[in-house]
Amino acid sequence: MKGRNRSWLATAVSLAxxxxxxxxxxxxxxxxxxxxxxxxxxxxGTTTNTDGAPVTELEGTIKVWxxxxxxxxxxxxxxxxxxxxxxxxxTVVNNADYMQKLQSGIASGSDVPDVIxxxxxxxxxxxxxxxxxxLEADPYNFSRDQLLDYLPSILSNSKGELVGVDxxxxxxxxxxxxxxxxxxxxxxxxxxxxxMLANWDAFIEKGKEVQEASGGEVTMFASFDDAYRVLRxxxxxxxxxGTTVNLTDRLQKPLETVFKMRDAAxxxxxxxxxxxxxxxxxxxxxxxxxxxxxxxxxxIAANDKDGIGRWGLIPAPExxxxxxxxxxxxxxxxxxxxxxxxxxxxxxxxxxxxTISYKEFGNMAGTKEFFEKHKDWIEAGTDYDKYFAGQNLNxxxxxxxxxxxxxxxxxxxxxxxxxxxxxxxxxxxxxxxxTVDAALEKLKSEVKNLAPExxxx
Amino acid sequence: xKVVKWIFIALVTAVSLxxxxxxxxxxxxxxxxxxKGLPLSPxxxxxxxxxxxxxxxxxxxxxxxxxxxxxAGILGVLTSTLIGYAVAKFNFKLKSFLNYFIIIxxxxxxxxxxxxxxxxxxxxxxxxxxMPVILIWSAWSFGAxxxxxxxxxxxxxxxxxxxxxxxASEPRIxxxxxxxxxxxxxxxxxxxVFLWSWNNYLLPLVTINNAKSFTLPVFISTLGIVHRxxxxxxxxxxxxxxxxxxxxxxxxxxxxxKGITAGAVKG
Numbered sequence: 001m002k003g004r005n006r007s008w009l010a011t012a013v014s015l016a017x018x019x020x021x022x023x024x025x026x027x028x029x030x031x032x033x034x035x036x037x038x039x040x041x042x043x044x045g046t047t048t049n050t051d052g053a054p055v056t057e058l059e060g061t062i063k064v065w066x067x068x069x070x071x072x073x074x075x076x077x078x079x080x081x082x083x084x085x086x087x088x089x090x091t092v093v094n095n096a097d098y099m100q101k102l103q104s105g106i107a108s109g110s111d112v113p114d115v116i117x118x119x120x121x122x123x124x125x126x127x128x129x130x131x132x133x134x135l136e137a138d139p140y141n142f143s144r145d146q147l148l149d150y151l152p153s154i155l156s157n158s159k160g161e162l163v164g165v166d167x168x169x170x171x172x173x174x175x176x177x178x179x180x181x182x183x184x185x186x187x188x189x190x191x192x193x194x195x196m197l198a199n200w201d202a203f204i205e206k207g208k209e210v211q212e213a214s215g216g217e218v219t220m221f222a223s224f225d226d227a228y229r230v231l232r233x234x235x236x237x238x239x240x241x242g243t244t245v246n247l248t249d250r251l252q253k254p255l256e257t258v259f260k261m262r263d264a265a266x267x268x269x270x271x272x273x274x275x276x277x278x279x280x281x282x283x284x285x286x287x288x289x290x291x292x293x294x295x296x297x298x299x300i301a302a303n304d305k306d307g308i309g310r311w312g313l314i315p316a317p318e319x320x321x322x323x324x325x326x327x328x329x330x331x332x333x334x335x336x337x338x339x340x341x342x343x344x345x346x347x348x349x350x351x352x353x354x355t356i357s358y359k360e361f362g363n364m365a366g367t368k369e370f371f372e373k374h375k376d377w378i379e380a381g382t383d384y385d386k387y388f389a390g391q392n393l394n395x396x397x398x399x400x401x402x403x404x405x406x407x408x409x410x411x412x413x414x415x416x417x418x419x420x421x422x423x424x425x426x427x428x429x430x431x432x433x434x435t436v437d438a439a440l441e442k443l444k445s446e447v448k449n450l451a452p453e454x455x456x457x
Numbered sequence: 458x459k460v461v462k463w464i465f466i467a468l469v470t471a472v473s474l475x476x477x478x479x480x481x482x483x484x485x486x487x488x489x490x491x492x493k494g495l496p497l498s499p500x501x502x503x504x505x506x507x508x509x510x511x512x513x514x515x516x517x518x519x520x521x522x523x524x525x526x527x528x529a530g531i532l533g534v535l536t537s538t539l540i541g542y543a544v545a546k547f548n549f550k551l552k553s554f555l556n557y558f559i560i561i562x563x564x565x566x567x568x569x570x571x572x573x574x575x576x577x578x579x580x581x582x583x584x585x586x587x588m589p590v591i592l593i594w595s596a597w598s599f600g601a602x603x604x605x606x607x608x609x610x611x612x613x614x615x616x617x618x619x620x621x622x623x624x625a626s627e628p629r630i631x632x633x634x635x636x637x638x639x640x641x642x643x644x645x646x647x648x649x650v651f652l653w654s655w656n657n658y659l660l661p662l663v664t665i666n667n668a669k670s671f672t673l674p675v676f677i678s679t680l681g682i683v684h685r686x687x688x689x690x691x692x693x694x695x696x697x698x699x700x701x702x703x704x705x706x707x708x709x710x711x712x713x714x715k716g717i718t719a720g721a722v723k724g
Contacts (some may be wrong), residue, residue, distance in 0.1 A: 108575035
């Protein structure tokens with residue numbers, strides 16, 4: 001009796017064990033996965049619909065991972081009017097999780113989107129994964145000459161291949177509070193403020209005056225990080241050569257200037273993108289903030305709801321820079337490259353797509369053609385100009401800020417340098433006994449820890 | 458003395474409930490106003506925040522999370538109980554190996570096996586469904602380990618033998634005699650699986666690429682992003698997401714505590 005029960009149990013347990021084993025990992029070599037080969041034919045050819053608009057016969061299903069759901073829900077149906085046979089499956093992915101999700105997808109051979117977004121924070125890392133297609137080769141045959149001059153360097157991988165187009169250009173200048181500028185600098189007109197701040201030395205001198213006049217209440221920048229962001233990017237130059245990272249050459253000058261600002265006490269106490277920093281826009285204890293085209297909506301209007309007419313925009317002293325931004329590229333392993341490229345072209349560069357993208361979302365394509373063709377759009381201004389007392393923001397960006405923009409090519413080391421910097425700067429801003437040289441040495445050793453294979457100069 | 462005790466209890470209660478209170482208050486604010494001070498009194502933005510949340514697929518996501526957590530609970534507890542019962546009450550070949558195997562798998566962090574698990578799920582044809590987030594609990598080493606200890610301590614072998622002598626079949630012994638004895642353990646384990654699978658973020662993040670199958674944590678992380686984080690809306694969603702967990706815990710708290718402390722003192 002007992003023996004029989006035992007054998008019943010033994011069978012049950014071994015069955016359970018087999019099940020557990022099967023579920024915990026030792027999967028076989030069955031490679032005939034059902035998902036990897038989701039191919040659909042992509043044929044080409046164009047016909048026209050009743051309105052005479054060309055409708056292309058391109059077919060297929062493409063996957064897009066994006067964080068901007070509002071953009072997708074608007075853009076995808078528009079795209080489908082022109083490309084009815086391309087099915088766009090999109091997934092909303094938080095940009096903070098994008099790389100992790102992408103890397104697990106690639107490593108496990110499961111879902112990887114056909115259209116991949118590269119936010120500036122992780123762009124170098126993404127480009128160095130070498131999973132994006134060269135857009136200047138077949139079947140895309142795009143040319144970097146079509147892009148604004150500063151763009152190819154931040155859209156190319158370390159092999160020099162162009163692997164993305166810009167979601168929306170991000171040239172940046174300085175936003176300033178008109179009320180504070182009037183009170184402490186004596187003028188609130190953009191031209192006058194710009195003239196006053198011809199270079200960073202003049203900026204620092206003015207900052208000292210503001211500091212004195214306000215009894216230390218008002219500072220020029222809200223954060224050490226804001227100032228550094230501007231200085232670092234405007235001193236842009238290639239500094240990574242294979243595994244050699246020339247940090248001194250790249251960062252000595254911006255760090256010197258930002259430390260000078262710190263010592264002159266013209267930088268606020270906030271760390272950028274903290275709740276306090278967000279609240280400071282409305283509070284009015286800082287005059288200047290870094291500003292790209294997207295900042296009008298996401299920094300100014302979002303943080304200073306009542307700030308109509310309160311802001312101004314000028315180019316930064318000593319030149320413009322880039323602030324944030326997202327590249328859009330095609331996955332090398334995509335089964336539907338042509339369809340993916342059609343989507344990118346439509347959503348980020350075509351006239352039809354840009355009509356929606358610009359008018360509803362304020363995105364500006366990174367192509368020269370866009371600015372030649374749509375001068376009237378730029379002239380017409382945007383809703384956010386009202387925060388800037390009617391100053392035409394996009395016109396200011398295009399005419400005054402874009403011409404001097406410089407930008408770094410992105411490699412994984414950019415992300416590492418940024419990580420190292422982020423962990424160090426809170427101390428630098430507080431402890432004034434830390435000198436530029438000491439800070440730079442510390443930064444180098446931190447980067448070395450993150451990238452032991454690299455030679456850091 | 459009683460007063461001191463009550464004051465102490467009141468204090469601890471206040472401290473533990475304060476974060477929930479702040480979360481609920483935050484959900485009534487416009488995101489950018491949350492951080493202007495400590496949000497202790499309600500503001501007037503709750504309806505808008507709720508609208509932001511409900512304008513999306515919140516109900517479906519909620520249903521997904523409930524499905525996942527209940528299925529995970531049933532599956533996880535069932536397999537754990539079976540393993541626990543077998544290892545604790547039967548002698549068979551490789552029993553001690555199985556026991557060690559459970560402990561060893563418990564020591565391996567889940568992240569290490571993540572990629573392998575995704576590959577496995579893909580080959581089983583479960584890509585882009587809720588299955589990967591549910592099935593992970595079917596081989597839950599902690600649950601098995603817990604049940605082995607729990608059953609060893611609470612189910613007297615004599616009772617099982619009595620039942621056997623009276624001619625009860627093995628399944629009946631398990632379900633009719635052992636199960637009622639280990640109810641607190643099952644309640645504890647169910648609460649734990651429910652909590653963990655309800656709050657699980659990493660696994661659904663990397664296995665689910667289809668908004669239709671999103672679970673709450675992943676969904677909430679995608680609420681109101683694009684250069685700005687809509688904390689108000691997220692807090693509103695979180696407040697609603699926390700509710701079932703609180704209810705489950707309240708319902709099960711008595712047996713839960715019993716289960717946790719069982720076996721701590723040998724009577």
